[in-house]
Amino acid sequence: MKVKKTFPKILWLIFSSSIFFILLYFALLYYTKKAEKQVYNSTLEQFDNEIHKLLQVNSKPILVAINNDTNWDEFVNFTKTKDTLWYNQTINNELDIYEADYLGAYDANKNFIIRTPTNSIKTVDFIPKKEMELLDTMGINKFYMKIPEGLVEVTGATIHASDDPLKNKTPVAGYFFVVRLMDATFIKNLEELTSSKILLIDNDVTPPHKKHKIISLYTLKDNNNQFIGKLVFERNFQVYFENAINLLYLIIAAFIINLIVNLIYTRKLVYYPLDLVRRALESGNRKAIKELKKTSGEFSYIGNLFEENSNQKLELIKAKIKAEEGDRLKSSFLANLSHEIRTPMNAINGFTELILNTKISETEKMEYLNVIEKSGKNLVGIIDDLIEMSKIDSNQLTPNLTAINLDGLVNELYETVKVTIQNKDIDFKLIKSKSQAKFNIVTDDIKLKQVIINLLTNAIKFTEQGSVSFGFEIDEDQQLIHFTVKDTGLGIDEENHKNIFDRFKRVDSDISIKVGGLGLGLAISKAYIDLLGGSITLESTVGEGSTFYFSIPLQYSVAEHITVKSINNVDVIKSASETILIAEDDNINFLLFQKMMQHKNFKIIRAINGQEAVDICLNTPNIDLVLMDIKMPIMTGFEALEQIRPIRPNLPIIAQTAYSSSDDKIKIEEAGFNGYITKPLNRDTLFELINKYLYKENQNEI
Missing domain, CATH: 3.30.450.20 (PAS domain)
Structure with a gap:
C-alpha cells in the first residue's frame, strides 16, 4: 500500500506560518524605530526652542530694570x-x-x-x-x-x-x-523654570546621548564672543507608541486567523486520526480501528497494525499495571527508607568513631558497643520492615515468628529508651505487669519492638515535660497480650483521630516537626499489629496527653527466658573553656555530640529548639560557636540564624543537618552559615570545623 506523507505538510504549514510572523515582526520593528526617531527629533527641536525662550524670559526682568535705571x-x-x-x-x-x-x-x-x-x-x-x-x-x-x-x-x-x-x-x-x-541656587532656580535637569560644564565637548533622554545646549560666551562654558539641559523623552500598538493589533488579528486555519487543517489531518488512535489504545474499539484504516497516510498504516496486533492488548494492559505497581512500591520503599534509617545509622557511625579515635574506658567501650549492637540490629530490622512494608501493599508480607522472653524484651526497650532521654524533663516509667507470662511467647519480635519504639518515640517527642509510661498485661481468658503506651504530652485533636494511622499523615503543629520523616511511624505500627493478628486504638485529649492501646495474640512457647543487658546512663560532660552551643532537639544526636567532645576542653550548652537557641545567643555573650540543627520545632535553624546574625554578626554558626542533596547545601550556604556538617556525623569533619572557626587549628586531640 502506498503511504501518503502528511508529516511534511504539517512541517510546511508551521514553517510558512513562522516566516509570515517573522516578517511581520521586522516590519513592526522597522516602523517603530522610524517613528521613534521622528518623534525624538521633533521633541528635541521643540525642547531646544523652549529652553532658549525660557532663558530669554529669565533675563528680561534684569534688562527692563537696568534700562530704566541707566x-x-x-x-x-x-x-x-x-x-x-x-x-x-x-x-x-x-x-x-x-x-x-x-x-x-x-x-x-x-x-x-x-x-x-x-x-x-x-x-x-x-x-x-x-x-x-x-x-x-x-x-x-x-x-x-x-x-x-x-x-x-x-x-x-x-x-x-x-x-x-x-x-x-x-x-x-x-x-x-x-x-x-x-552657583547651585542659580542652577536650581533655572531647573525649576525649565523643568529640566541642568549640568554646567566648562568644556566644548558634547555630552553622550542617553536612552530616553533629550538634551539642549546653551553656550556661554565672554565679551570677546569666546567660549567660556556650557549649560546642558536634560529632560525625559517619552516615546510615542500608538501606531506601533495599532500595528500589533493587526498582527494579533492575523495570528488568530492563521491559528484558525491551522486548527481546521490540523483537525482534519492530525487530530481526528490521533483521536481514533487514542480510542483504539484505550479500549481496543474495533470501530475506531476500522475508521483509522480509512484515513490517509501513516495513520492508515497504524490502523492495520492495531488490527494485526489486537491479540496483544491484554498483555500490554497487564504489563502496564505491573509497571505502575512496581513504581508505586518503589516510591513507598524510598519514602519509608528516608523516614526510618538515619537515626540508627547516626548512632552506629558516631559511636564507632568514638571507639576508634578516642581514649575511653572499658566500661564506656562496652556501653558504646551495646548501643552499636542494638542500633545495628534495629537498622537491619528497619530495612527488613521497609521491604516488608512494600510487601504489605502487595499482600506478600508474612510474620517472622520466633520465641521471645516478653519481660526481657520490654526491660531491654526500657533501658535503651531511658538512655536517650536522661536530659529531658520527663518521668519515664515502666509499668510492672500484674500477670507474668508463664513461658516465652511466640511472635515477630522485630515488629513488636518496632511498634513499641515507634509509640514511645512519638510519646516522648510530643511530651515536653510530664511523664511517659508503658507496659503490658497478660489476658489468659481472651488469649491476648495488652500493651499500653501513655503520655501527658500535647494530645491529639479528636478530628485527627481517624487519620492518625494513615501513612504520610500526621498532626500539624510546631512540635510535630520533631517527629521527623514522612509520618510513617504509626502507619507502620498499625500494619505490623494487623499482620500479627492484633488491633490498636487511641484515646487522646488536647493538652492532657495520649494513650495508645494495642493487643496481639498470646501464644506460648516453652523455652528459657532471655537475659537482657542494660545500657549505662550517660553523664553530661562538664568542662570549661571555649563555650559551644548545640541546638539539637534529638536526644541521641545530642548524646553523640557530648561523647565526641567529652575529652575536649569545651563547655557545652544545649538548646532543644530554634527559639531557645536565639534566646541563649542573645543573652549569653561568651558563646564562641554554635552547632545549629536545621530542622527543629518552634523555629527552624534558618529562622534562628536570621534573628541571631544582626545581633551577633561575628559568631560562627555551623549548620548540622540530615539533608545532604546539592540543593540543600546551596540553600545552607546562601542562608549565611559559616559551614555545615551532615548526619551521620563524622568526628574528624566536626573537629576540623570547630578548630577552623575557634582558631585552634593546632589543637591536638586527646
Missing part, C-alpha cells in the same frame, strides 16, 4: 558727584529687584566708582574695559566671565540722561553692571 538723570548726576549716600539709599535697595549678587557703577572714563557688596561675590573691580568700549556702541549687552568666586552672568548698560532713551545722542555718563553668580 536712563535716569539722578544716576547721571551720581557719576559726576559720586555721592555714595545717594547710591546706597537708592540703587542698593534695588538689589532684590535684580535678584543679583553684585551691582557696580563706573564713570565716563571707565573708572570704578562703587559696588553693592554681597556675601556671594566679594571681588571689587573685575569688569573688562573692552566691555565698556563695546557698550559705547551697543548701549546694553549680556555676557559671561569667570571670577574667583566662579562663573558669572554679567548684564551691562551705559548711563544716559532721561531725554535720550536710545542712548545715542548724548555722551555716555557712565556704566552700570548687574552680575549674577551661577
Whole structure:
C-alpha cells in the first residue's frame, strides 16, 4: 500500500506560518524605530526652542530694570558727584529687584566708582574695559566671565540722561553692571523654570546621548564672543507608541486567523486520526480501528497494525499495571527508607568513631558497643520492615515468628529508651505487669519492638515535660497480650483521630516537626499489629496527653527466658573553656555530640529548639560557636540564624543537618552559615570545623 506523507505538510504549514510572523515582526520593528526617531527629533527641536525662550524670559526682568535705571538723570548726576549716600539709599535697595549678587557703577572714563557688596561675590573691580568700549556702541549687552568666586552672568548698560532713551545722542555718563553668580541656587532656580535637569560644564565637548533622554545646549560666551562654558539641559523623552500598538493589533488579528486555519487543517489531518488512535489504545474499539484504516497516510498504516496486533492488548494492559505497581512500591520503599534509617545509622557511625579515635574506658567501650549492637540490629530490622512494608501493599508480607522472653524484651526497650532521654524533663516509667507470662511467647519480635519504639518515640517527642509510661498485661481468658503506651504530652485533636494511622499523615503543629520523616511511624505500627493478628486504638485529649492501646495474640512457647543487658546512663560532660552551643532537639544526636567532645576542653550548652537557641545567643555573650540543627520545632535553624546574625554578626554558626542533596547545601550556604556538617556525623569533619572557626587549628586531640 502506498503511504501518503502528511508529516511534511504539517512541517510546511508551521514553517510558512513562522516566516509570515517573522516578517511581520521586522516590519513592526522597522516602523517603530522610524517613528521613534521622528518623534525624538521633533521633541528635541521643540525642547531646544523652549529652553532658549525660557532663558530669554529669565533675563528680561534684569534688562527692563537696568534700562530704566541707566536712563535716569539722578544716576547721571551720581557719576559726576559720586555721592555714595545717594547710591546706597537708592540703587542698593534695588538689589532684590535684580535678584543679583553684585551691582557696580563706573564713570565716563571707565573708572570704578562703587559696588553693592554681597556675601556671594566679594571681588571689587573685575569688569573688562573692552566691555565698556563695546557698550559705547551697543548701549546694553549680556555676557559671561569667570571670577574667583566662579562663573558669572554679567548684564551691562551705559548711563544716559532721561531725554535720550536710545542712548545715542548724548555722551555716555557712565556704566552700570548687574552680575549674577551661577552657583547651585542659580542652577536650581533655572531647573525649576525649565523643568529640566541642568549640568554646567566648562568644556566644548558634547555630552553622550542617553536612552530616553533629550538634551539642549546653551553656550556661554565672554565679551570677546569666546567660549567660556556650557549649560546642558536634560529632560525625559517619552516615546510615542500608538501606531506601533495599532500595528500589533493587526498582527494579533492575523495570528488568530492563521491559528484558525491551522486548527481546521490540523483537525482534519492530525487530530481526528490521533483521536481514533487514542480510542483504539484505550479500549481496543474495533470501530475506531476500522475508521483509522480509512484515513490517509501513516495513520492508515497504524490502523492495520492495531488490527494485526489486537491479540496483544491484554498483555500490554497487564504489563502496564505491573509497571505502575512496581513504581508505586518503589516510591513507598524510598519514602519509608528516608523516614526510618538515619537515626540508627547516626548512632552506629558516631559511636564507632568514638571507639576508634578516642581514649575511653572499658566500661564506656562496652556501653558504646551495646548501643552499636542494638542500633545495628534495629537498622537491619528497619530495612527488613521497609521491604516488608512494600510487601504489605502487595499482600506478600508474612510474620517472622520466633520465641521471645516478653519481660526481657520490654526491660531491654526500657533501658535503651531511658538512655536517650536522661536530659529531658520527663518521668519515664515502666509499668510492672500484674500477670507474668508463664513461658516465652511466640511472635515477630522485630515488629513488636518496632511498634513499641515507634509509640514511645512519638510519646516522648510530643511530651515536653510530664511523664511517659508503658507496659503490658497478660489476658489468659481472651488469649491476648495488652500493651499500653501513655503520655501527658500535647494530645491529639479528636478530628485527627481517624487519620492518625494513615501513612504520610500526621498532626500539624510546631512540635510535630520533631517527629521527623514522612509520618510513617504509626502507619507502620498499625500494619505490623494487623499482620500479627492484633488491633490498636487511641484515646487522646488536647493538652492532657495520649494513650495508645494495642493487643496481639498470646501464644506460648516453652523455652528459657532471655537475659537482657542494660545500657549505662550517660553523664553530661562538664568542662570549661571555649563555650559551644548545640541546638539539637534529638536526644541521641545530642548524646553523640557530648561523647565526641567529652575529652575536649569545651563547655557545652544545649538548646532543644530554634527559639531557645536565639534566646541563649542573645543573652549569653561568651558563646564562641554554635552547632545549629536545621530542622527543629518552634523555629527552624534558618529562622534562628536570621534573628541571631544582626545581633551577633561575628559568631560562627555551623549548620548540622540530615539533608545532604546539592540543593540543600546551596540553600545552607546562601542562608549565611559559616559551614555545615551532615548526619551521620563524622568526628574528624566536626573537629576540623570547630578548630577552623575557634582558631585552634593546632589543637591536638586527646
